[in-house]
Amino acid sequence: MEDILKTQQWVSQGLPLVLVAMIGLVLWLGNVQQEHAATRIDCPDLVKGCSAMLGEQAIEVGIDVPVRPLKAFNIRLKAPGARRVEARFTMEGMDMGFNLYTLHPDAAGVFRVNATLPVCVTGRRDWVMTLEVDGQRLAVPFVTEL
């Protein structure tokens, strides 16, 4: 009799917890997948700039000068209504350290930041700039000048 009571107790108290945990896991997995999914665009001339769709939003991305290692350049992003914009620079398959910048809107509402990239010890020049706009990601591969 006591066993049945204990089982009933477990079902009434434990089961909801298990369900909550499972729902949490499913939501978490969904988020992780969303985090990894980045829209990738080909931008042949970043100085001229490129436009792209990020979710429902049309955005425009560009930089002011051809990128050279150790030389500052200015990133610009037109994304009307965006709240949080970040730019991250990585190399595929290689840890290039922490290259994360937060862009802030200028007087005209264009998000901007100055960035500087390190020299790659292996001589590689291929980078990926990943812009994160309110949690949505846009990956823009590019090559630095010599």
Ligand SMILES: [Cu+2]
């Ligand atoms: Cu590298």
